[in-house]
Amino acid sequence: MGEVFHRANTRIGQNFLIDKNILQIILKHADISPDDSVLEVGAGKGILTRAILEKKPLVLYSLEIDRSLEPFLGELSDTFDNFKLFWGDALREGFPSSFDPCPNKIVANIPYHITTPLIWKVLEELAEKGLNYFLLMVQKEAAERICAPARCKERYPLGITLQSMGKPRILRLVTPESFRPAPSVTSALLEIRLSTKTHLPNCPLWRRLLRSGFAQRRKTLVNNLGRDFPELKKEIATMVTTLGYPATARAEELEVETWLDLLEVFAKRVDK
Numbered sequence: 001m002g003e004v005f006h007r008a009n010t011r012i013g014q015n016f017l018i019d020k021n022i023l024q025i026i027l028k029h030a031d032i033s034p035d036d037s038v039l040e041v042g043a044g045k046g047i048l049t050r051a052i053l054e055k056k057p058l059v060l061y062s063l064e065i066d067r068s069l070e071p072f073l074g075e076l077s078d079t080f081d082n083f084k085l086f087w088g089d090a091l092r093e094g095f096p097s098s099f100d101p102c103p104n105k106i107v108a109n110i111p112y113h114i115t116t117p118l119i120w121k122v123l124e125e126l127a128e129k130g131l132n133y134f135l136l137m138v139q140k141e142a143a144e145r146i147c148a149p150a151r152c153k154e155r156y157p158l159g160i161t162l163q164s165m166g167k168p169r170i171l172r173l174v175t176p177e178s179f180r181p182a183p184s185v186t187s188a189l190l191e192i193r194l195s196t197k198t199h200l201p202n203c204p205l206w207r208r209l210l211r212s213g214f215a216q217r218r219k220t221l222v223n224n225l226g227r228d229f230p231e232l233k234k235e236i237a238t239m240v241t242t243l244g245y246p247a248t249a250r251a252e253e254l255e256v257e258t259w260l261d262l263l264e265v266f267a268k269r270v271d272k
């Protein structure tokens, strides 16, 4: 392919990976075999796409929103039969209808501004169908929130959900020079292995409990939940203390197991 000029649009996260060492580290951890069906969100100019394809997975589904990258990705479509490229917004595309077989791994340098909704979407639509491994380049702070343990101020609903399903961990930090154009933030390689298939991401009560528990971070969990579940207002303090926490506890203080216990208690009391 001749030299193709493309002006990176950083507003949609176009910071392309240029660091071959990081690429090798991604491949080492992703450990792609011919049995794997892989999803990549944000193919960009295809550096990671090509590297994944060279590992000969059963299939690679890549999504890319920016059609002007066609000169870079079209060539891969011509070369690799197992490459399925979808143009469009990853947050809007309906995954399951287009992916058969369902990917079991997502390996991607994702657009950082959609990290949280994208991971929720993958959990909601693909985790119960077999996706159980994530290897994602994300902004360092996003990775820290996802891995944040109880009593850490970064703790938030997605991290608690992922921790209830498996083990998220930061493999390494990645400096801005590894990308072109260089982002203004530090990145992190985040690995998540899901060990259990649960319905939690698609459980409306679980989502509501977490959302309302964290609604106002400076308020106590009891106050936050009381606002969203007025019918249980009088009982919530007792529920929380019965689970071993003071009525003054904030949402970030609860361990994953306690959130699961709380779900059980609420499920018995709330009309679905």
Ligand code: SAM
Pocket: 012, 013, 014, 015, 016, 017, 018, 041, 042, 043, 044, 045, 046, 047, 048, 049, 063, 064, 065, 066, 088, 089, 090, 091, 108, 109, 110, 111, 112, 114
């Ligand atoms: N994988 C390439 C690499 O490692 O160099 C590109 C990574 S770049 C950080 C993120 C890519 O996601 C960009 O190519 C951008 O156009 C694409 N993108 C941004 N928003 C998107 C969306 N909503 N759906 C699909 N792709 C998106």
